[in-house]
Amino acid sequence: MKAMTSTNANGTAPAHAPAPAHGIADPGAYGWGVFHERHPALVRRLCEGNPYGPEQRARLDALLDESRAGRVRPPAPETAAAAPWAARDRRYFGRPWSEVPFLWAESYFYLRLLECVDHFSPGPWQGVDPFAPMKNAELTDPALESDTAWLDGLAGAPPDEAFRALVLASLYGNRADLGFQLVQAVTTPTDGDPTDGDPTGGDPVADGPGASGAPLLADDVEALWKHVSRRPPGDVHVILDNAGRELLADLLLMDHLLTTGRATSVVLHVKPRPYYVSDATASDVRDCLTRMAAFRGEAGRAAGRLREAAATGRLRQATHAFFCSPVEFADMPADLRAGLAQAGLCVYKGDLNYRRLVGDRAWPADRPFDDAVAGVPGSLVALRTLKSEVAVGLPKETVDRLDAARPDWRTDGSQALVQTRLRP
Numbered sequence: 001m002k003a004m005t006s007t008n009a010n011g012t013a014p015a016h017a018p019a020p021a022h023g024i025a026d027p028g029a030y031g032w033g034v035f036h037e038r039h040p041a042l043v044r045r046l047c048e049g050n051p052y053g054p055e056q057r058a059r060l061d062a063l064l065d066e067s068r069a070g071r072v073r074p075p076a077p078e079t080a081a082a083a084p085w086a087a088r089d090r091r092y093f094g095r096p097w098s099e100v101p102f103l104w105a106e107s108y109f110y111l112r113l114l115e116c117v118d119h120f121s122p123g124p125w126q127g128v129d130p131f132a133p134m135k136n137a138e139l140t141d142p143a144l145e146s147d148t149a150w151l152d153g154l155a156g157a158p159p160d161e162a163f164r165a166l167v168l169a170s171l172y173g174n175r176a177d178l179g180f181q182l183v184q185a186v187t188t189p190t191d192g193d194p195t196d197g198d199p200t201g202g203d204p205v206a207d208g209p210g211a212s213g214a215p216l217l218a219d220d221v222e223a224l225w226k227h228v229s230r231r232p233p234g235d236v237h238v239i240l241d242n243a244g245r246e247l248l249a250d251l252l253l254m255d256h257l258l259t260t261g262r263a264t265s266v267v268l269h270v271k272p273r274p275y276y277v278s279d280a281t282a283s284d285v286r287d288c289l290t291r292m293a294a295f296r297g298e299a300g301r302a303a304g305r306l307r308e309a310a311a312t313g314r315l316r317q318a319t320h321a322f323f324c325s326p327v328e329f330a331d332m333p334a335d336l337r338a339g340l341a342q343a344g345l346c347v348y349k350g351d352l353n354y355r356r357l358v359g360d361r362a363w364p365a366d367r368p369f370d371d372a373v374a375g376v377p378g379s380l381v382a383l384r385t386l387k388s389e390v391a392v393g394l395p396k397e398t399v400d401r402l403d404a405a406r407p408d409w410r411t412d413g414s415q416a417l418v419q420t421r422l423r424p
C-alpha cells in the first residue's frame with residue numbers, strides 16, 4: 001500500500017497534518033487495480049448492456065486510455081454544469097491521472113463516464129442510467145425473495161436481537177455491490193483463519209444474512225441499540241449506498257425503525273445521478289419498493305408500510321449534488337450540514353461513504369473513530385464492508401493479526417464493521 005501527500009478535498013490546509021491520501025499510481029495500490037482492471041471490465045459490461053454507437057464506444061475507450069496513462073481532461077461544459085464541484089475544483093486538470101488522489105480520480109472517472117455516453121447532452125441518451133441493465137438484473141434475480149425469508153423468523157424475537165439482525169442485514173447487504181463484483185469474488189474467512197467465527201450469536205439472528213460472515217472488526221451494534229431504544233425517537237437519515245440487495249435490506253431496517261416507533265421519520269439520501277455503478281437513485285428506490293411489494297411474507301408487508309409512510313411524509317427522499325462529489329463529509333455544504341445536525345441518527349452506508357467520512361488517507365488503523373469523524377455533524381453510525389484501504393478505530397492487535405493472516409483483508413470484502421459516534 002502506498003499513499004500520496006496532498007491537501008484536503010477543498011485544497012486548503014487542514015487544521016492537523018493529514019495522513020497521505022491514497023493514490024492510483026502505484027501498481028501495489030488498491031486504486032491502481034480499480035483503474036487498470038475494474039474500469040476496463042466495467043466498460044465492457046456497459047457496451048454489452050447498452051446499444052451504444054461507435055462514438056460513445058470510442059469515447060469510453062479514450063477515457064480508459066486517458067485515465068490509465070494520460071492527463072486529466074476538463075469536463076465538457078454541459079458536464080461541468082451538472083457537477084458544480086468539478087467546475088470549481090480545477091486543481092488536477094492537465095495533470096497526469098497518476099498524480100491524482102484515488103477518491104478524486106474515481107469520482108471524476110464516473111462523471112466523465114456519463115459524459116462519454118451522452119448523459120448530459122440533449123438527445124435520446126440524456127438522463128439514461130448506463131448501469132440500469134446491471135441493476136435490473138440484480139433486482140429481478142428470482143433468489144431475491146427467498147433471500148428475505150429470514151425476516152419472517154424474526155416475529156417474536158427479543159427487540160434487541162431483531163434490531164441486531166436488521167442492522168447486520170443492512171451491513172452485509174453492502175457486499176452486494178455491482179462495481180465490486182466486476183472483478184472480485186467476495187470471500188469469507190475459511191477454517192483456520194483466526195478471524196473466523198459467527199458474528200450473530202444465536203437464533204433468530206443466526207439465520208439472517210450475517211450468519212456466515214467474519215466477526216465484525218468493530219461492533220457498536222449494542223451502543224446503537226441503546227441509542228435508538230432509550231432516547232426519544234428522532235429523524236433517521238440514511239446516506240444510502242447501493243441499489244438492489246443492499247437497498248432492500250436498508251429499507252427493511254428503516255421499516256423496522258418506523259414501525260417500532262424508534263424513528264419519527266426516515267430520510268433516504270439518494271444520489272442525484274448514476275454513480276459508482278450501483279449507487280441508489282430515486283428511481284432505484286421506487287423500483288426496489290415495487291419489487292418488494294410483490295414478495296409474500298414480511299418483506300412484502302414492509303413494502304406496503306413504507307409506501308404508506310412515503311404517502312404520509314414519514315419516509316422521504318432527499319438528494320444533493322454533494323453526494324456525487326469526492327469531497328469529504330467534514331467539508332459538506334452548510335445546507336446539508338444543517339439537516340444532518342438535527343437528525344436523531346445518521347446512517348452512513350458502505351465503503352465509499354466511509355472513505356468520505358474518515359478521509360481516504362493512510363491513517364493509522366488505530367486512529368480513534370471519534371477523532372476521524374470530528375468534523376461530521378450529528379450522531380452517526382457507519383455500516384461498511386471493507387473494499388478499500390482506509391480503516392480507523394481498530395485495535396492494533398486486530399490489525400496485526402489480520403495483516404499476518406489475510407494480507408488483503410482491507411480490500412477483499414471479507415471484513416465488515418459497525419462504528420458509531422453517538423451524542424446524547
Ligand SMILES: O=P(O)(O)OC[C@H]1O[C@](O)(CO)[C@@H](O)[C@@H]1O
Pocket residue numbers: 034106174177179180241242276349350351352353355385387388
Ligand atoms: O458500494 P461501496 O460499498 O461504497 O463500495 C464502493 C467501493 O468500490 C470501489 O469503487 C472499488 O472497490 C471502491 O473504490 C469504493 O470505495
